[in-house]
Amino acid sequence: MRFETHAKMKLLALLVMVVLSLLLSASHPTSAQDNAGPYAKRIACGSPTEKYSSNGYVWEKDQGYTGGSSAILAVHNPKAPQLNTLRYFQKSDGLENCYNITAPVGRYLIRLFFAFGEADNAGREPQFDVSIEGTLVYRMDTGWSEDPEDSYQDSLVFVDDGAATICFHSSDHGNPAVASIEILQILDDAYNRGVSRDRNIIMKTMKRVSAGARKSGFGSDFRADPWAGDRYWQTDSSLFLPGSRVNSISTTQNIGKFSVLPNLYPMDIFQSATITTDDMQSLSYTLPVDTNMRYSIWIYLAEISPFVVRPQDRVFDILVNKKKVFTGVDIVAQAPGAFNALILNVTVTVDVPSLALTFSPIFGPIAVNAFEIYQLVPTDATTVKTDLWAMQLLKQSLSLPASHGWNGDPCVPQGHTWFGVNCQFNATKNSWCIHGLYLDVQGVRGVLGEEIGSFSGIQVLNISHNTLQGSIPVSIGNLSSLVILDLSHNQLNGSVPETLGTLPNLKKLLLNDNQLSGEVPSTLGASALRGANLNFANNDELCGVGLRPCVSTSNRKSAALRVTAFVVVLVIALMAGCGFIIWKRRSNMARAQKLARGAPYAKARTTFVRDVQMARTVLTDHFRPVHRDPGPYVPSQSSTLLGSS
Numbered sequence: 128m129r130f131e132t133h134a135k136m137k138l139l140a141l142l143v144m145v146v147l148s149l150l151l152s153a154s155h156p157t158s159a160q161d162n163a164g165p166y167a168k169r170i171a172c173g174s175p176t177e178k179y180s181s182n183g184y185v186w187e188k189d190q191g192y193t194g195g196s197s198a199i200l201a202v203h204n205p206k207a208p209q210l211n212t213l214r215y216f217q218k219s220d221g222l223e224n225c226y227n228i229t230a231p232v233g234r235y236l237i238r239l240f241f242a243f244g245e246a247d248n249a250g251r252e253p254q255f256d257v258s259i260e261g262t263l264v265y266r267m268d269t270g271w272s273e274d275p276e277d278s279y280q281d282s283l284v285f286v287d288d289g290a291a292t293i294c295f296h297s298s299d300h301g302n303p304a305v306a307s308i309e310i311l312q313i314l315d316d317a318y319n320r321g322v323s324r325d326r327n328i329i330m331k332t333m334k335r336v337s338a339g340a341r342k343s344g345f346g347s348d349f350r351a352d353p354w355a356g357d358r359y360w361q362t363d364s365s366l367f368l369p370g371s372r373v374n375s376i377s378t379t380q381n382i383g384k385f386s387v388l389p390n391l392y393p394m395d396i397f398q399s400a401t402i403t404t405d406d407m408q409s410l411s412y413t414l415p416v417d418t419n420m421r422y423s424i425w426i427y428l429a430e431i432s433p434f435v436v437r438p439q440d441r442v443f444d445i446l447v448n449k450k451k452v453f454t455g456v457d458i459v460a461q462a463p464g465a466f467n468a469l470i471l472n473v474t475v476t477v478d479v480p481s482l483a484l485t486f487s488p489i490f491g492p493i494a495v496n497a498f499e500i501y502q503l504v505p506t507d508a509t510t511v512k513t514d515l516w517a518m519q520l521l522k523q524s525l526s527l528p529a530s531h532g533w534n535g536d537p538c539v540p541q542g543h544t545w546f547g548v549n550c551q552f553n554a555t556k557n558s559w560c561i562h563g564l565y566l567d568v569q570g571v572r573g574v575l576g577e578e579i580g581s582f583s584g585i586q587v588l589n590i591s592h593n594t595l596q597g598s599i600p601v602s603i604g605n606l607s608s609l610v611i612l613d614l615s616h617n618q619l620n621g622s623v624p625e626t627l628g629t630l631p632n633l634k635k636l637l638l639n640d641n642q643l644s645g646e647v648p649s650t651l652g653a654s655a656l657r658g659a660n661l662n663f664a665n666n667d668e669l670c671g672v673g674l675r676p677c678v679s680t681s682n683r684k685s686a687a688l689r690v691t692a693f694v695v696v697l698v699i700a701l702m703a704g705c706g707f708i709i710w711k712r713r714s715n716m717a718r719a720q721k722l723a724r725g726a727p728y729a730k731a732r733t734t735f736v737r738d739v740q741m742a743r744t745v746l747t748d749h750f751r752p753v754h755r756d757p758g759p760y761v762p763s764q765s766s767t768l769l770g771s772s
């Protein structure tokens with residue numbers, strides 16, 4: 128019994144622990160980076176510390192920028208009172224400056240708050256351009272700061288390269304400045320207009336209005352889903368002139384179908400409406416726009432009036448610049464029913480500098496809950512990845528002064544290409560290629576890296592009159608489209624790469640006034656024959672084609688070769704000679720021995736030798752004292768023989 132109770136208690140304790148841990152894990156999501164939530168990044172530009180807003184958002188301290196300085200914000204920002212700094216980019220920072228902010232592949236609402244002040248712009252409105260992901264989106268032209276609402280700008284953008292790149296392009300009218308950047312993820316297929324290829328479009332917000340709302344606010348203020356991108360909804364109360372025959376109504380009743388994936392909206396925008404007070408009066412919103420651009424218009428409707436409950440009670444047309452885009456809109460019939468959302472969208476091309484959205488009554492007064500107007504900005508083609516990569520590496524190895532900028536994409540937006548860079552559009556690749564690089568007389572120092580061989584279609588490379596050091600990269604031989612290569616008046620050393628001679632289109636190769644050495648590759652002789660203009664002058668240690676002949680070295684070389692060959696031949700000949708003599712002597716001796724062993728002739732010779740000895744003896748005997756006995760014979764024949772030999 129005791130044992131059983133103990134086991135039961137153990138089991139119970141275990142169960143309680145499991146349940147508790149489950150509860151705990153449910154109430155504390157693992158981290159802010161939880162994959163379930165949208166990716167959001169808020170940056171307080173120019174701020175050295177993090178900032179916090181009343182709704183709990185964290186504004187990270189300034190990060191991801193390429194240059195610039197920070198200054199105190201001169202204007203009070205009612206939309207983000209916690210922000211009090213900005214970043215601005217002076218001429219010495221270069222013409223192009225960017226924020227490069229890490230963001231996973233996806234679609235984002237990118238919101239910028241533009242401001243300027245005394246410290247950064249002497250209190251005068253600067254003019255500049257802003258590009259997002261290489262596409263020019265904002266032109267901050269004269270007067271942009273007049274309407275404080277216009278200082279907040281957002282766009283819906285696809286980011287597919289791991290980072291949102293936002294660049295500020297100076298137009299030499301004051302310093303570009305920015306106070307905050309927000310990157311808020313939304314669903315990829317939100318705002319589906321029923322067409323494909325939407326990924327090549329940036330939707331730039333022209334107007335986002337919550338009609339009849341008591342005040343403007345962010346999606347978060349309007350209790351929106353976090354995935355709805357925290358859009359800023361402006362009330363239309365300030366858009367009407369005093370005396371306009373309009374009223375606003377609102378409800379607290381829930382609205383059905385207000386947010387249907389992937390299009391998420393705050394319910395609040397449907398819970399208020401602007402209504403006309405005269406049955407026959409139309410309601411119009413007009414805004415200035417760029418001509419010959421396409422605009423996507425989204426209209427949010429819900430019948431919230433207690434007096435309109437049946438179809439046909441309220442019917443109206445919707446027109447854009449007097450052209451009907453929706454005919455006989457009847458919310459109760461189409462939603463269907465009251466307190467249900469009806470969402471309409473239409474894409475139009477506007478060829479005049481204003482866009483008028485008009486609600487024209489057929490039956491009953493007009494009621495509008497909310498609308499958005501987006502400009503459809505086609506994304507620019509970007510620079511070929513290899514060229515971009517090569518330019519970035521080149522920027523590092525050439526230690527270009529900051530004033531050259533060289534940030535963002537080298538070729539786009541057009542009109543803001545990098546200093547010294549000439550681009551050409553390649554339709555096959557649907558990309559821009561670096562066509563020419565003109566960095567002559569720019570105080571460039573450093574070493575040319577092998578990355579220079581990666582340019583896909585470069586034709587002109589002029590980095591003359593600088594302080595380039597080290598050797599000429601061999602990879603230049605890979606630039607098959609190269610026509611002009613001018614690296615003259617630098618401090619390049621080492622040899623001229625042989626690969627230069629293989630460039631099929633090279634017309635001008637200027638390497639004069641460097642410290643190159645060795646022999647000009649003979650392959651370049653062929654280029655010269657093709658009519659290419661080559662200049663290798665004033666490289667003290669260089670010789671060959673078009674220069675003094677490489678006498679000293681090559682002759683010395685061949686002389687040394689000849690001497691070596693002579694010595695080798697001599698040694699071989701000597702050895703062969705010696706070998707022959709030894710062999711000859713050996714074979715002679717062998718033959719002599721063979722003969723001595725059996726042949727009569729040999730015996731005779733032996734006898735002869737003895738005869739000689741004897742003869743000698745005989746001869747010497749002449750000088751001997753007479754008393755010595757001369758021996759048994761005196762062969763007079765031998766002496767004759769000796770005398771004849």
Ligand SMILES: *[C@@H]1O[C@H](CO)[C@@H](O)[C@H](O)[C@H]1NC(C)=O
Pocket residue numbers: 227228229289290535
């Ligand atoms: C931008 O950021 C991404 C991701 O952090 C990085 O891979 C890329 O090299 C950066 N680009 C530049 C130009 O700094």
Ligand SMILES: *[C@@H]1O[C@H](CO)[C@@H](O)[C@H](O)[C@H]1NC(C)=O
Pocket residue numbers: 318319320321322390470471472473
């Ligand atoms: C927008 O309108 C197009 C064309 O009428 C339609 O195909 C598409 O589904 C609409 N989008 C939404 C989200 O209603």
Ligand SMILES: *[C@@H]1O[C@H](CO)[C@@H](O)[C@H](O)[C@H]1NC(C)=O
Pocket residue numbers: 553554555556584
């Ligand atoms: C464009 O790119 C293609 C493919 O790489 C290449 O063959 C062609 O020569 C390029 N065109 C120009 C004008 O550079």
Ligand SMILES: *[C@@H]1O[C@H](CO)[C@@H](O)[C@H](O)[C@H]1NC(C)=O
Pocket residue numbers: 567568589590591592611612613635637
């Ligand atoms: C390269 O630039 C220098 C200096 O500006 C200029 O004198 C020279 O003609 C250029 N080279 C070519 C081949 O155009």
Ligand SMILES: *[C@@H]1O[C@H](CO)[C@@H](O)[C@H](O)[C@H]1NC(C)=O
Pocket residue numbers: 577580601602603605
């Ligand atoms: C030149 O191009 C070839 C083929 O693309 C490549 O294999 C080689 O590594 C390149 N040479 C240099 C020096 O970059």
Ligand SMILES: *[C@@H]1O[C@H](CO)[C@@H](O)[C@H](O)[C@H]1NC(C)=O
Pocket residue numbers: 596597598620621
């Ligand atoms: C070339 O010059 C660099 C320094 O500028 C030096 O380190 C290198 O050894 C030189 N190379 C040759 C081949 O003279």
